[in-house]
Amino acid sequence: MDNRTVKHLLYEQVARIGRAVSSPKRLELLELLAQSDKTVEELAGELSVDVKLTSAHLKALREARLVTVRRQGKYMVYRLSGEDVAALWVALREVAEEHLLELQLQLDRMARDPGALASVTRKALLKQARRGEIVMIDVRPEAEFETAHLPFARSMPLAELKRRLAELPKSRQIVAYCRGPFCMLAGEAVKILQGRGFRARKLADGISEWRAAGMRLESAATD
Amino acid sequence: MDNRTVKHLLYEQVARIGRAVSSPKRLELLELLAQSDKTVEELAGELSVDVKLTSAHLKALREARLVTVRRQGKYMVYRLSGEDVAALWVALREVAEEHLLELQLQLDRMARDPGALASVTRKALLKQARRGEIVMIDVRPEAEFETAHLPFARSMPLAELKRRLAELPKSRQIVAYCRGPFCMLAGEAVKILQGRGFRARKLADGISEWRAAGMRLESAATD
DNA sequence: CAATCAGTCTAATGATCGTTAGAATGTTTG
DNA sequence: CAAACATTCTAACGATCATTAGACTGATTG
DSSP states (O other): OOHHHHHHHHHHHHHHHHHHTSSHHHHHHHHHHHHSOEEHHHHHHHHTSOHHHHHHHHHHHHHTTSEEEEEETTEEEEEESOHHHHHHHHHHHHHHHHHOHHHHHHHHHHHTTTTEEOSOOHHHHHHHHHHTSEEEEEOSOHHHHHHOBOTTEEEOOHHHHGGGGGGSOSSSEEEEEOSSTTOOHHHHHHHHHHHTTOOEEEEOOOHHHHHHTTOOOBOTTTO | OOHHHHHHHHHHHHHHHHHHTSSHHHHHHHHHHHHSOEEHHHHHHHHTSOHHHHHHHHHHHHHTTSEEEEEETTEEEEEESOHHHHHHHHHHHHHHHHHOHHHHHHHHHHHTTTTEEOSOOHHHHHHHHHTTSEEEEEOSOHHHHHHOBOTTEEEOOHHHHGGGGGGSOSSSEEEEEOSSTTOOHHHHHHHHHHHTTOOEEEEOOOHHHHHHTTOOOBOGGGO
């Protein structure tokens, strides 16, 4: 086997990973799985696409070894095959944000939305949360919170937010976060809170961004 | 514009990057461009493919904003649009190495090749080179060396190696490196050197790996 | 200014991908 | 063990992609 053939095989393997992350739906699946393990049904629901199509995309991700499956009762539960996969998603998204003008414009528009939190560093935020100067809320579904969440954050799923407003203080700043910069949950939460007279802002980071920056996370087990 | 539409647009943009890195030829182009700026002709030559096809692939990379072009006389010179693009290539390759069994087997086979240097840390290597205990040679074409090279390395392009053997010591260990783990130049060099009685080993790292690990590089200007 | 040269654009080929519907598989539940 | 259910596999459609050859563009050179 000559050099060029070997070389071609090597690049071909890496391109398999590239092909796996070349579809918007598969990227969305990866981001969801970075939050917590999920069944095909759950994933299909989040993406609002057919279960069959979701299954086909998951198969592609499985063939690139980016996810693994296990059976749990009658459900198939998918899981990212490593933290490096979530990091790859973050790296891809950051390159896209850096170089694609269209994406930058879209993100700017989101950032100008009610109460985006741009300039505060992660460490400063952590310090404020530790001291109780701000209240950090995680507005993702509870299962995702239990898998991993930011330190000092309290679970307050968007679906329950309106019912549980009494648990939140009006005196202190509230910081909401969700799955990452592309996720709309925190934006929704902030809109609701501000409408009810709370001082609320949103944080663009999610679990993967936080971890990729080398910051520590907590999970239900460590609480 | 509703949430789902915005979301779709965002993921679609990132998928553009994914699509750009989903072809082995384009990945090879990115790695070559991570070494130094190059013309279409040079790139086509390195890949041993038609100039027309190379141009088409470069167009795809340009549309994903991963490379930029400038005209220089009658040549079009391509350049990576940022260090983060080289870092993305490294991240992709590392995920592939970690998860794709086929790729691991292939790399193992290469590692068992004459004199792979696996266990030495980058810092230890640097220290040995600084002290002159080893001789680091960069076997890439000279233009790539001039753009950036590892500290304490000497340019010794593979094409000139046989003619310039007299410049190398038989008393000390020689460490050859090239473009990265997928590049064959260093392996070739080691084979030649060992055949002539030199103590030679190869380093898998190239410029991008070295930089991605947070290590400093040198360029012709800083020499 | 005509000839040359590097590179891109256009058109056409077959191969691959995304999507959908229908059949098949394997597990749980009565 | 039969019915219900979650998921995957198979087949088929059109859309997109890789590749090639031929026409075209823009700069350089005589």
